[in-house]
Amino acid sequence: MSFINYSSREINCKIVYYGPGLCGKTTNLQYIYNKTAADTKGKLISLSTETDRTLFFDFLPLSLGEIRGFKTRFHLYTVPGQVFYDASRKLILKGVDGVVFVADSQVERMEANIESLENLRINLAEQGYDLNKLPYVIQYNKRDLPNALSVAELRQSLNPRSIPDFEAVAPTGVGVFDTLKAVAKLVLTELKKGG
């Protein structure tokens, strides 16, 4: 649910990075934070445990520039990936405009990917959203690891509808901005339709 302010001519949208524990959601945000100019970003907030696992969410505000005189801002959030933080995950999906599902390419994590994607679908439905209608992209992360499944195999299980998907190695930034741009574009296109 975007926020349009005609008075200050701003538009704010919310994008949520979803995925199983340790798939690299926070790493995506950290890379974006490190690579964007200081005047276009706010502080990166991480509510994490002492062992750097996301406890509630990470938050990064980004300015993308102007469209037709309106400043466009994107608020990027991650959810805690660990299964038992489900109550917190639901809260973060409130008011979401676009979703990035970050999948862990490792063969051992395939079951966790499927479980998390199903969890995303259920939690969105609880808030009245339909994943099939929401701006949504998939990122296959950890492509550099030797035990990574082929993209074809990942697609088969996680992307039956052939929505935009991207290969990524989040710590080095491969695919990180491509993913962000793709979801941001979908969100703006949705706004154009008056969503």
Added chain:
Amino acid sequence: MGTQLVMYEEEFTKINAVCDRLTKDANAKVVFLVDKNGQLISSAGQTQNIDTTSLASLTAGNVAAMGGLAKLIGENEFPHQFHEGAKDSLYMTIVGSRVVLVVIFDNRTSLGLVRLRIKKASDELTKIFESLVKKADGPGIGSPFAEISDDDIDNLFSE
């Protein structure tokens, strides 16, 4: 997709005036108005040293978490929250079930005065948001983005 929050000049001016007045009347340091989804709507008072965007997002996170707790114990939500610090304290109130009014204050005022002034401001804000919702539902106001082209969107991403 739920209802979009749209803000117009007229209501924005009124909201800012309510926040300004509340800051003075309650002798508060800062007053914020935040959408439940974490978007900052208005701020008044000594905001220069505060990261307002982060504050808005964390406020929404906190209200959402407390709302979740409330439901667990059979309450609908906790409309009032008070957090007491060594120097500064923070009072949060849910207004019209969709925005959160946040007041930061120190020992130059009292919790009682802050609560009293919040009550009045909260009533005024509820009315303004009701008229805002009516306006947004009314005919003739389309999305400002209806006219944008794919090129406009592409241009945002051309570095």
